[in-house]
Amino acid sequence: MTDARRIVIIGGGAGGGTSAQFARKTDRAASITIFEKGKYPQYSKCGLPYAIAGIIPTFENLIEFSEEWFKKEHIDIHLETIVEQIDIHHKQVIAKKGVERVERTFDRLILATGASPWIPPIQQIQKNGRLLQGIFILRTIDDGKHISAHVKKGNHAVIIGAGLIGLEMADALSSKGLHVTVVEALPTILANTLDEDMSEPVVQELQQKITILTNHLALRVEEHHGAITALTVKENASGVEKTIHTDLLIIATGTKPETALAQSIGCAIGRTGGIMVNEKTETSVQGVYAVGDCTEYKDFITNEPLSVGLGSIVVRQGITAGSNAAGGSSEVPSGVLLTRTSEFFGMEIAAVGPVKQAIKNLSVVAGKYKGFSKPEYFPGKQPITIKVGVDDQTKRIVSAQAVGSNAAQRINTLACAILGKMTLDEFRKLETAYAPPIAPTLDAVTLACDVVALKLSRKRREP
């Protein structure tokens, strides 16, 4: 046992948990320790809105690997344990579990410290350094439970931030019978996922079910006995203020990487504030890996640094870090494709690659196709809109967005084209599967590309 490789993992979320699993798969004899500050072992953060909605019966259903499971795999998991210090010279991690001090020496260290919510500067949002009663963030099972306990049918709820999580929460709370208002400072919703022309029909659909205030800044909170009673917002252009009475406010304005421990041992931090890692998920400090929401990685198309926090990327990093820390040899792709999806109010949306405003170094020609999931004549066909972006210089497909039927699976096909560095004309030759109850003879994925091709040929003719 003394010769066994010692791996310590800080953080037991999807990144840390997956690292531990793949370390164990790679080295049956390694000593593997996880320190997790929360009280739950590896669970699905992304599933929280669905537990609040009651689609998933209990929050405990979200736990993907139990404490017992880790123990059976001889992974030494410590919950409710806070790492206080990393002694990088002696390769020691010093943690506290209640009053008990726990120390572990490591040969390899994996940082999976996650991210913490970014709280916008709203007046009176905090009292004595804590959010007012009725104001919540959503990162953990306990956050979810607190929100659930606060949900009262017929009441009003306000969500700040119209990103994926904000809208997933809007759906969850709306399904529980609350009147929901979403406040978004930007002119559009889902700004990191869809271009404005793609999100516009989504807003229109959502406005039938909830209130969405884009171009509105949250200014200040009113309180009574330490509990929120109202939120005042201001329209950016007009400066007109509006007060929304509510006893439930959810903050979904993004996160910032949790890097205090990483910085304490000298890990290089990137432009986005995340820990810099290479394709082996190694940090700048030898023997130290980092995975998940605390890291920064490179966009496959723009090469710009990103720190997004997609579960699918976290898991891939965990597989790589765990394997490598245990002596294996694994690499993540040289850039992330950013394939992403969600569903709210019965609408499926998905995207891959950067949105329009995130592209600075390329001239992108985009085409959009609106069609159906099945042939025109087939009953039950569902609408699908796909937009594809092509780099005018290389003619490679660089981005795609979809709203509607099987948006995610259709985007996966375009993600494969992007990963394979396929040009528009190469991809347009794709034979998609056709059968009347399943899909039309030509699918929206290639028809959107035909629209781009037409635009490109017109551009050639009109210099």
Place this chain on the structure above:
Amino acid sequence: MTDARRIVIIGGGAGGGTSAQFARKTDRAASITIFEKGKYPQYSKCGLPYAIAGIIPTFENLIEFSEEWFKKEHIDIHLETIVEQIDIHHKQVIAKKGVERVERTFDRLILATGASPWIPPIQQIQKNGRLLQGIFILRTIDDGKHISAHVKKGNHAVIIGAGLIGLEMADALSSKGLHVTVVEALPTILANTLDEDMSEPVVQELQQKITILTNHLALRVEEHHGAITALTVKENASGVEKTIHTDLLIIATGTKPETALAQSIGCAIGRTGGIMVNEKTETSVQGVYAVGDCTEYKDFITNEPLSVGLGSIVVRQGITAGSNAAGGSSEVPSGVLLTRTSEFFGMEIAAVGPVKQAIKNLSVVAGKYKGFSKPEYFPGKQPITIKVGVDDQTKRIVSAQAVGSNAAQRINTLACAILGKMTLDEFRKLETAYAPPIAPTLDAVTLACDVVALKLSRKRREP
């Protein structure tokens, strides 16, 4: 008008109709004529089983482009018109519409003559050169109407052939309350779409709803006053005969290309019996193109000639032939991927690339993954099984098969990998879209590839 390019198209199905449309798109001034022997303009043959099932309200709903639509596009369409002769020296087509003789001179000719059903050698299946009453094939709207008129709830129906169309018809007739038996000479169902290990669970599921007799040869028909009363089949191995009483027999044993006219003008015919065409859909005779079920094309992976009759290939050929005949420049891919799908009895199946027994020139290592459409904890998750085949020498993905949730869209993603000539390790880096209500963090498409990778690494270690 005298200088306009003259295009004549023989056959007004999906291949001929699409050719006409794209000829018109390419040249607004061309003179375009279609001769179609049937009485309906371009309609969806693949939709016939769903009109028989009543899912599509009437057979007329299957008509995708009406006679009026063609006329509005100044396409001179002649229905119920049989081409009797092509005078290739004078570039003339001579046709008969009832007693009327119609002649057209062409600069370019497109053959879209389709295929005719292959009738297996069953004793007494025909009388005076016609199928007995109650015995049907399924190629046209009229075939569909005749079958529908013969459907009586509670009666017994027998289908010969357990391919895609046979099983779609089994579902249609079963949904109309008939007791269905499918007779298949081969040991497995769907032999051109799924390997045996993939079709086995499908058979088991189907056996709950209909009777499937694999390894059974249809021997002879009994008749009464010219109508079928029973079919006798024989089990291949044992030789045991069995008689099934039925007044409805559907023959779905495949087709043979319709090439009489093509042969009359000297078009080269390939090994499969189809008209040989190049990537421009040109035949061996100058100025003559051919598209659709009457042609033979090359498999993308095996390079073997094929004559399959997939609607998606027909349409792509039509686009190419129509554009080229009108002076454009279009090419079909150098080989067909054979992306295909269907759904019956609530099961979605899909495949791309050759099945195991169709691969002779490659050593393929295959891996299979059984999982779910959503994370384990998410309610309503549906099973999905994916099998991926990889060429052991090049490590390129060469085939994939799927049964279950969104099988077709998942196969499209793998089809893109095959088209892009991606290796297993390249494709395994694909980030698929993840969100709990949509898909798990790692999708079955990449997890199946992980299984192949594991097999390949074991193979390396055990030479």
